[in-house]
Amino acid sequence: MKVHNDLKQSKKKKTYPSEQVQELHDLVIEEGLSARKAGAVVGIAERTAQNYVKTYREDDEKRLPGGRKQRKQLYLQELFLVIPKYVETGFLSGKVMRILNWHKNCVFIDATGFNMHIRRNFGRSKRGMPAKAVIPANRGTTVSIIGAIYEKGAINLTLRKPKAVQKKTNKFLIGVMDTLDQFDMKGRYLAMDNVVIHKVTEVKVLIVSRGYKIIYLPPCSPFLNPIELFWFKPKHENY
Numbered sequence: 547m548k549v550h551n552d553l554k555q556s557k558k559k560k561t562y563p564s565e566q567v568q569e570l571h572d573l574v575i576e577e578g579l580s581a582r583k584a585g586a587v588v589g590i591a592e593r594t595a596q597n598y599v600k601t602y603r604e605d606d607e608k609r610l611p612g613g614r615k616q617r618k619q620l621y622l623q624e625l626f627l628v629i630p631k632y633v634e635t636g637f638l639s640g641k642v643m644r645i646l647n648w649h650k651n652c653v654f655i656d657a658t659g660f661n662m663h664i665r666r667n668f669g670r671s672k673r674g675m676p677a678k679a680v681i682p683a684n685r686g687t688t689v690s691i692i693g694a695i696y697e698k699g700a701i702n703l704t705l706r707k708p709k710a711v712q713k714k715t716n717k718f719l720i721g722v723m724d725t726l727d728q729f730d731m732k733g734r735y736l737a738m739d740n741v742v743i744h745k746v747t748e749v750k751v752l753i754v755s756r757g758y759k760i761i762y763l764p765p766c767s768p769f770l771n772p773i774e775l776f777w778f779k780p781k782h783e784n785y
Contacts, residue, residue: 562590567598574599575687603661603688652735652761653696653722654773657706660781661688694722695773696734701725712743716752723756732757740765 566588573584585595669677690706692715702722706714719736726734736753738744740762753760763771 560591560594562594566590570595570598571602574602575689599687649697652737653694653701653726653731654771655692655694655719655722655736655738656771656773656777657690657692658777658781659688659690692718693773693776694718695776696731700776712746712748715743716749719749719752723753723758726758727756733759735759735761737761737763737771739763739771 567590569588570581570584570590573579573587574581577584579587581596581599582592584590584599585592588595590598669679671677691703692706693703694701702718702725704714704718704721706718722736726732736758738760743749744762750760
């Protein structure tokens with residue numbers, strides 16, 4: 547029994563603190579190092595470093611050890627349950643939209659992911675000809691960017707690194723409101739997605755204390771957040 551326990555202990559996977567993994571991601575993103583070289587610099591085993599970077603690339607949310615995996619939402623079920631409720635309450639009625647005056651009184655905030663090495667997995671060709679193309683073998687590192695826009699253009703764009711998401715969001719909101727203050731746009735609505743990190747009391751108090759108002763898009767919104775059209779432009783140019 548003792549030998550068996552010793553074998554189990556020897557096979558126990560070593561874990562690294564989130565700060566050390568953050569340094570690994572910084573070297574991969576900002577310095578362009580491979581996972582093996584970056585792991586050697588920060589003291590993380592080669593295979594473990596490669597797994598961390600792979601997780602970073604494949605999962606936009608679970609990026610650090612201990613990160614909570616988001617619940618998979620039953621999209622179609624929520625679609626049929628949520629939209630009728632908002633239609634009945636007149637959430638998108640003309641009266642509400644006139645009160646918000648959204649095209650002149652709102653700042654739209656959202657995050658998106660970019661990967662410069664994204665590739666198509668299908669194609670079209672002339673009849674009788676195979677659809678062949680040379681594509682990169684490596685899938686680049688995915689990075690997340692938080693942005694804020696209003697009716698005349700962008701207000702702030704920030705790279706979101708895989709660290710404490712709530713602190714990063716709060717810091718970004720403070721920067722957006724500082725910019726709005728400079729241009730005498732206090733009192734606007736900050737329109738954001740209906741996600742947990744946007745609905746915590748800390749965020750609500752932060753926004754209201756600065757003289758701004760907050761509004762959330764419904765979970766299954768019938769219309770896109772206007773910033774989605776903004777993200778389309780750089781993605782279309784690069785992809």
